[in-house]
Structure formats: C-alpha cells, structure tokens
Amino acid sequence: MSDALIMTARSLRLSVRSPDALLTALLLPVMLMVVFVYLFGGAVRIGTGYVDYVVPGVLLLCAVTGGSTTAVTVCQDMTGGIIDRFRSLDVPGTTVLAGHVTASLARNAVSTLLVAAVAIGIGFRPHADLARFAAALGVLLLFVAAVSWLAAAFGLAVRAPEAANGAMFFLMFFCYASSAFVPVRTMPWWLRGFAGHQPATSVTETIRALLLGQPVGSQLWIALAWIGGIMAASIAAAMVLFRRRTR
Amino acid sequence: MQDELAIQASGLVKSYGDVRVLTGVDLAVPRGSVFALLGPNGAGKTTTVRILATLSRADAGQARVAGFDVIRDRRQVRRRISLTGQFAALDEVQTGEENLRMMGRLSGLSGPQARQRAAELLGQFELTGAAARRVSTYSGGLRRRLDLAASLVARPSVIFLDEPSTGLDPASRQTMWQVIEGLAAAGVTVFLTTQYLEEADRLAGRIAVMNAGRLVAEGTAAELKQRVAAQRLDLTCPTRAAFEQVRCRLADHVVHLDETSLTAGVATDGSAGQVRALLDAADPGRDLIAGFAVHGATLDDVFLTLTAAPAKETAHV
Numbered sequence: 184m185s186d187a188l189i190m191t192a193r194s195l196r197l198s199v200r201s202p203d204a205l206l207t208a209l210l211l212p213v214m215l216m217v218v219f220v221y222l223f224g225g226a227v228r229i230g231t232g233y234v235d236y237v238v239p240g241v242l243l244l245c246a247v248t249g250g251s252t253t254a255v256t257v258c259q260d261m262t263g264g265i266i267d268r269f270r271s272l273d274v275p276g277t278t279v280l281a282g283h284v285t286a287s288l289a290r291n292a293v294s295t296l297l298v299a300a301v302a303i304g305i306g307f308r309p310h311a312d313l314a315r316f317a318a319a320l321g322v323l324l325l326f327v328a329a330v331s332w333l334a335a336a337f338g339l340a341v342r343a344p345e346a347a348n349g350a351m352f353f354l355m356f357f358c359y360a361s362s363a364f365v366p367v368r369t370m371p372w373w374l375r376g377f378a379g380h381q382p383a384t385s386v387t388e389t390i391r392a393l394l395l396g397q398p399v400g401s402q403l404w405i406a407l408a409w410i411g412g413i414m415a416a417s418i419a420a421a422m423v424l425f426r427r428r429t430r
Numbered sequence: 431m432q433d434e435l436a437i438q439a440s441g442l443v444k445s446y447g448d449v450r451v452l453t454g455v456d457l458a459v460p461r462g463s464v465f466a467l468l469g470p471n472g473a474g475k476t477t478t479v480r481i482l483a484t485l486s487r488a489d490a491g492q493a494r495v496a497g498f499d500v501i502r503d504r505r506q507v508r509r510r511i512s513l514t515g516q517f518a519a520l521d522e523v524q525t526g527e528e529n530l531r532m533m534g535r536l537s538g539l540s541g542p543q544a545r546q547r548a549a550e551l552l553g554q555f556e557l558t559g560a561a562a563r564r565v566s567t568y569s570g571g572l573r574r575r576l577d578l579a580a581s582l583v584a585r586p587s588v589i590f591l592d593e594p595s596t597g598l599d600p601a602s603r604q605t606m607w608q609v610i611e612g613l614a615a616a617g618v619t620v621f622l623t624t625q626y627l628e629e630a631d632r633l634a635g636r637i638a639v640m641n642a643g644r645l646v647a648e649g650t651a652a653e654l655k656q657r658v659a660a661q662r663l664d665l666t667c668p669t670r671a672a673f674e675q676v677r678c679r680l681a682d683h684v685v686h687l688d689e690t691s692l693t694a695g696v697a698t699d700g701s702a703g704q705v706r707a708l709l710d711a712a713d714p715g716r717d718l719i720a721g722f723a724v725h726g727a728t729l730d731d732v733f734l735t736l737t738a739a740p741a742k743e744t745a746h747v
Contacts, residue, residue, distance in 0.1 A: 201523060263519070265520065267485055271484065272536045430446075430486065430487070
C-alpha cells in the first residue's frame with residue numbers, strides 16, 4: 184500500500200472520529216436543502232418546482248462547508264508535531280494534503296447521496312439519462328476537489344484552526360451571490376455582473392442543466408475552466424505555502 | 431574515520447528573516463553515545479536538531495548524519511534517524527496502537543509486520559493497557575512515551591529528542607530518563623536537547639553548551655565543571671548594601687547569587703592565594719564580608735558562567 188493510500192485511510196479515520204465535522208459534512212446539506220425548499224422556496228417564483236432548481240446549489244454549498252473540515256485538519260497537522268514525523272518518514276507534503284482532499288471527496292460523495300435521496304423524497308424530479316447523471320456527478324466532484332485543494336491552501340496559510348474555518352466561511356458568499364439559490368436576474372443591478380460570471384454560477388448552471396435535461400451549451404466549458412484554474416492555483420499555492428512552513 | 435561519527439556538522443548557519451538563529455555550529459558525536467545540547471530558551475537548540483534531522487535547511491555549513499549528507503542524501507538519512515519534538519507527533523483521535531501501526535506502514539512495513547512491531551513497542555514502553563484508547567485520553571507522560579515509541583517504529587540508529595522531559599511531572603520524567611537510558615544501552619546514538627542541567631548530567635556522556643546560536647563549551651560533565659573552575663567561593667555579606675557593593679565589584683565573575691542569604695559565589699581553583707585575592711578584590715575595606723565558604727562547583731555554575739559570556743561582550747560595546 185502506497186503512502187497516498189495510508190494517508191487517505193488516516194484522513195478518513197480522522198473524519199469519521201470527529202463527530203462535529205461529520206455532522207457538518209453529512210447533515211448540514213440536508214438541513215440546508217429543507218430550509219431552502221420549505222422556508223425560502225415558497226417566496227421564489229421561477230416557473231419550475233423550487234426543489235428542482237435548488238438541489239445543485241445545495242450540493243455546491245455542501246462542498247464549501249465540507250471544505251472547512253479540510254482546512255481545519257490541514258491546519259492542525261501543520262501546527263502540531265505530526266507533519267514533522269511524516270516528513271521524517273519521507274512522506275511528501277503533497278501526499279499528506281492529497282489524503283485530506285481524497286477524504287473530503289469521500290465525505291462529499293456520501294453527503295451528495297444523502298441530499299439526492301432526501302431531495303427525491305420531497306419532490307425532486309431530475310430528467311437525465313445515465314450519461315448526464317455521470318457528467319453532473321463528475322463536474323460536482325471536480326468542483327469538490329478544487330474547493331478541497333483551496334481549503335488545504337487556506338489551512339496552510341493560517342496559523343490557527345479557527346482562522347482556517349473562518350477563511351472557508353468567506354467562500355460561502357460565492358455560493359449565495361450566484362444563481363445557486365435564486366436567479367441572477369432577481370438581484371440588484373450592481374451585483375448581477377459579478378453573480379452572473381463567477382465560478383459558483385457556472386458550476387451550478389452546468390449541473391442544473393445536466394440534471395434537468397436542459398441544453399448545457401458553453402457553460403460546461405466555462406465551469407471546467409474555472410474548476411481547473413482554481414485547482415491548479417490552489418495546488419501551486421499549497422505547495423509554496425507548505426515549503427515556506429517547513430523551511 | 432567518518433563512519434565512527436554518527437553526527438558531524440561544521441559551520442551551521444541559519445537565519446529566520448533578520449534573526450540569526452545559528453551563527454556557526456560545529457558538532458561531532460561518536461556512534462553509540464548520548465550527547466546533550468544544553469542551553470536556555472531561544473539558544474538555537476531546536477533549529478540545530480531540525481537541520482540535523484533533515485527537516486530544515488541550513489543557510490550555510492554542512493552536516494552528515496549516520497554517514498550521509500543531510501541535504502544531498504536526505505532520504506538515506508531519514509531512513510536511519512527519528513525525531514521526537516516538543517509537540518507530540520500523534521493523531522489525537524486515533525488509538526495508541528493505530529498511531530504506531532500507521533507509522534509502521536509509512537516506514538515500509540507490511541500490515542502484519544506493522545501490527546507486530548506496534549505490539550512489541552507497546553510492550554516495551556508499558557503502554558499495552560492504553561493501546562486501545564484514543565490518544566486524546568492520554569496523560570502527558572503517557573503521550574510522550576507513545577510519541578517516543580512511534581519514533582522508534584523503523585528502528586533508527588540515531589535518535590533526536592528535542593526537550594524530552596519538558597512539561598513532565600517528576601515521576602514521568604524519571605520514567606522518560608529510564609527509557610532513554612534503555613535506548614542508549616541498546617547501542618543507539620541519542621542526541622538530546624535540554625534546558626535542565628540535571629538531565630544532561632544524568633543522561634549524556636558529552637554535553638555541548640549552547641547560547642545565542644553558538645556553542646560556548648563542550649565536554650563531559652566533569653570536564654565542563656573543571657573548565658570553569660573546580661570550586662566555588664561563596665561570600666556572605668552582613669547587610670544588603672554590602673551585598674550590592676560586593677556584587678558590583680565582582681561584576682561578571684559572579685556565578686551564583688542568593689538574594690535572601692546575601693551570598694555571592696565566584697569561581698576559584700580553591701588555592702589560598704586566589705581566595706585571599708578574591709576577598710581583597712571584593713572587599714578592599716574589609717567590612718563588607720561576614721563569612722565565606724569554598725565548595726565544589728555544580729553544573730549550574732558552569733552553565734551560568736558560560737551563557738553569561740556573550741552578555742559581557744556586548745556590555746563593553
């Protein structure tokens with residue numbers, strides 16, 4: 184078994200054994216969806232059922248809230264002594280981080296399943312064939328991976344786990360100021376330019392179109408470009424920060 | 431020749447920003463010995479250990495550990511050493527046994543081998559009872575022991591211990607010392623840092639005293655004591671005013687001060703001539719000193735004398 188697998192198994196074990204983080208990763212998305220559909224949904228008129236509209240947004244938000252777990256555990260690794268032990272066992276820093284990112288993907292996969300199950304229970308009716316489902320899941324997981332690497336970079340950049348958590352909270356703003364929960368056209372004019380052209384909107388629109396059987400168009404490529412860009416920048420930043428922290 | 435040395439370093443220099451942490455450190459530690467780096471907080475002990483353990487890179491100078499260069503042959507060095515730092519390198523939410531098994535797997539053991547090695551170490555460190563508990567429930571002493579056990583999974587030949595007993599209660603410290611003595615008896619080279627003279631005196635064959643980023647002395651505990659002075663002359667004053675005057679006159683020669691008994695100690699070789707000269711220097715008017723005593727120097731005296739030296743240099747600038 185390679186170091187990467189050992190580190191992934193470790194990160195998974197850490198996730199399973201911290202109940203609050205697990206609760207955040209699994210239950211929060213479901214609760215958020217219920218809140219959006221039943222509390223806010225009645226006030227949102229968008230032509231179709233609000234639950235159909237909101238599911239992709241909830242999945243995005245859950246990637247971001249789950250990211251805070253990654254940021255916090257990376258930060259804890261760096262501030263405690265364990266990173267020195269790993270390094271003296273010749274485990275590369277990127278392998279330790281990749282373990283956390285993979286665990287984050289696993290947590291999100293489970294919470295996505297939960298959200299999907301509950302969504303269907305409360306009236307979510309996707310119109311997609313298997314290929315479109317697979318494509319939607321693929322885009323979502325790529326987004327989760329990008330956000331997790333970003334979270335890892337945040338965890339390396341700050342000195343305290345609380346600060347790591349705070350940094351991820353800031354990212355939630357991107358989910359709210361996008362088409363994830365309400366159409367961009369309903370926003371004030373000064374926000375529309377930003378909301379219509381930021382990554383959370385592209386990714387939401389792509390997943391939504393894939394799930395609801397609507398034409399995807401160029402949105403898919405824009406979303407993939409955003410995801411690729413964020414992931415590349417985050418991995419590069421994480422490597423630079425890791426080197427600086429272990430000088 | 432070099433293979434006789436487990437650790438060999440010359441001219442190690444390291445700065446963090448504008449702060450010069452190491453200003454030229456040379457070390458030579460023979461195989462199978464216990465070596466203590468003794469110094470106050472901020473002397474550069476941890477930085478030295480991190481450079482030798484390949485975790486940090488010196489700005490200048492070179493170092494060989496277990497026969498390999500710490501930069502060029504980093505991987506070879508890492509296979510032969512372990513570092514136990516001031517922070518426990520353990521996962522709080524994993525059990526003691528899981529932590530050991532994980533370290534075993536990372537050092538290249540198979541699943542069953544890692545399990546067996548973990549069991550061995552748990553037995554050796556008397557941790558079997560706590561093996562199935564999460565580390566978050568461990569006491570400080572237990573945690574430190576598990577941390578040390580984890581560092582030994584891959585059977586290193588050189589062990590770095592950064593302040594192994596800092597923060598431990600006296601009983602746990604005794605246990606830790608026995609564990610370290612056990613490692614030394616098994617032929618492993620031990621390089622430890624400490625702020626405690628007692629610890630260096632008890633564990634180490636050779637001691638290097640470090641202050642402000644450089645080594646100020648090196649030798650066995652006995653040699654160091656001799657190097658400063660074989661004996662100490664304690665001068666007791668009748669009044670505080672007299673005490674302050676004596677302290678002033680002796681200035682940098684003072685190696686020991688006791689404010690409550692109004693006693694100042696200076697180094698001496700114990701000869702009548704030198705004692706008489708010191709008395710005259712401290713008390714030319716013959717009314718400041720009520721009594722004196724001469725006794726063998728302790729390692730504390732050595733430490734204070736040596737680490738006070740740079741302060742004296744700057745005082746003249």
